[in-house]
Amino acid sequence: MKNDGHACEAWQLLLRLFFAQRAILPPLAAELELSPAQCHVLHLIEPGRPVPMGQLADTLACDASNVTGLVDRLESRGLIRRQPSSADRRVKVLDLTPTGSRLRALLLDRMEKPPDTLRRLSEREQRTLVRLLTRLIE
Amino acid sequence: MKNDGHACEAWQLLLRLFFAQRAILPPLAAELELSPAQCHVLHLIEPGRPVPMGQLADTLACDASNVTGLVDRLESRGLIRRQPSSADRRVKVLDLTPTGSRLRALLLDRMEKPPDTLRRLSEREQRTLVRLLTRLIE
DNA sequence: TATTGTTATACTCTATAACTATA
DNA sequence: TATAGTTATAGAGTATAACAATA
Numbered sequence: 041m042k043n044d045g046h047a048c049e050a051w052q053l054l055l056r057l058f059f060a061q062r063a064i065l066p067p068l069a070a071e072l073e074l075s076p077a078q079c080h081v082l083h084l085i086e087p088g089r090p091v092p093m094g095q096l097a098d099t100l101a102c103d104a105s106n107v108t109g110l111v112d113r114l115e116s117r118g119l120i121r122r123q124p125s126s127a128d129r130r131v132k133v134l135d136l137t138p139t140g141s142r143l144r145a146l147l148l149d150r151m152e153k154p155p156d157t158l159r160r161l162s163e164r165e166q167r168t169l170v171r172l173l174t175r176l177i178e
Numbered sequence: 179m180k181n182d183g184h185a186c187e188a189w190q191l192l193l194r195l196f197f198a199q200r201a202i203l204p205p206l207a208a209e210l211e212l213s214p215a216q217c218h219v220l221h222l223i224e225p226g227r228p229v230p231m232g233q234l235a236d237t238l239a240c241d242a243s244n245v246t247g248l249v250d251r252l253e254s255r256g257l258i259r260r261q262p263s264s265a266d267r268r269v270k271v272l273d274l275t276p277t278g279s280r281l282r283a284l285l286l287d288r289m290e291k292p293p294d295t296l297r298r299l300s301e302r303e304q305r306t307l308v309r310l311l312t313r314l315i316e
Numbered sequence: 317t318a319t320t321g322t323t324a325t326a327c328t329c330t331a332t333a334a335c336t337a338t339a
Numbered sequence: 340t341a342t343a344g345t346t347a348t349a350g351a352g353t354a355t356a357a358c359a360a361t362a
Contacts (some may be wrong), residue, residue, distance in 0.1 A: 047296045062238075099202065101205065102330065151193060161310065168310065176293075246321065
């Protein structure tokens with residue numbers, strides 16, 4: 041029992057937003073002297089919640105060797121640290137430095153500012169949108 | 179008069195979808211032996227609607243020199259063609275070849291298939307979502 | 317003079333394959 | 340043997356600067 045009367049239409053709109061986003065992130069990243077991929081990594085490491093490198097590769101859906109390079113560059117800029125894992129000595133977990141934590145906050149602040157079109161929706165419409173998007177993410 | 183009671187929350191949900199999408203596109207592109215950037219270009223050139231290279235650079239929000247390389251690779255695979263513009267001899271417009279047109283259709287078919295979570299919304303909810311997203315894109 | 321697209325260059329992103337250390 | 344991360348390598352994406360052809 042498929043139910044895609046308007047599902048295709050909604051998905052196409054979301055795709056248009058995704059592609060538009062592809063154009064928005066690079067200049068925003070450049071302002072902070074980061075690449076889009078580095079923004080993604082910084083976004084995924086929450087302060088005080090170290091992330092194993094392998095888990096990062098899974099979330100980014102990329103090869104582990106790729107994470108090595110990304111982490112090298114972020115570490116050489118003093119934004120993150122590799123720490124040995126206590127449980128398994130093969131594993132290295134990633135942690136934000138104080139500088140990295142500040143830059144991440146700045147990044148989220150810029151990124152999470154909703155566009156004007158979103159603020160033009162009424163309170164009620166915004167709540168509806170939140171409810172529907174939440175079910176999309178589940 | 180700002181109205182961001184739930185706007186920030188909605189935007190954060192959209193960002194989560196964007197980042198999730200960053201993980202979905204590469205494998206889908208790889209199936210067709212394309213890169214994500216090449217998918218974006220193919221998506222932007224509609225059959226029978228030639229696009230000037232400069233306009234493509236604007237839409238992708240990237241440097242013109244970058245478009246040269248992207249187009250080189252797509253052209254060498256026989257997917258698109260450079261054509262001289264009749265109006266301005268400096269301009270080259272991009273056009274799909276028959277092969278490119280077929281591959282684009284295949285790409286859209288794969289990309290535009292809505293995820294299951296979207297099809298689980300009711301008809302009425304889908305319509306509401308379409309209405310709200312449309313206003314977001316305006 | 318200004319604009320369109322190209323070339324040369326350098327750096328980042330990405331995957332594959334071979335490797336080291338640990339499990 | 341299997342897994343986590345690294346290294347070497349190669350190709351693609353990206354920006355900057357200098358350039359040719361055209362406007």
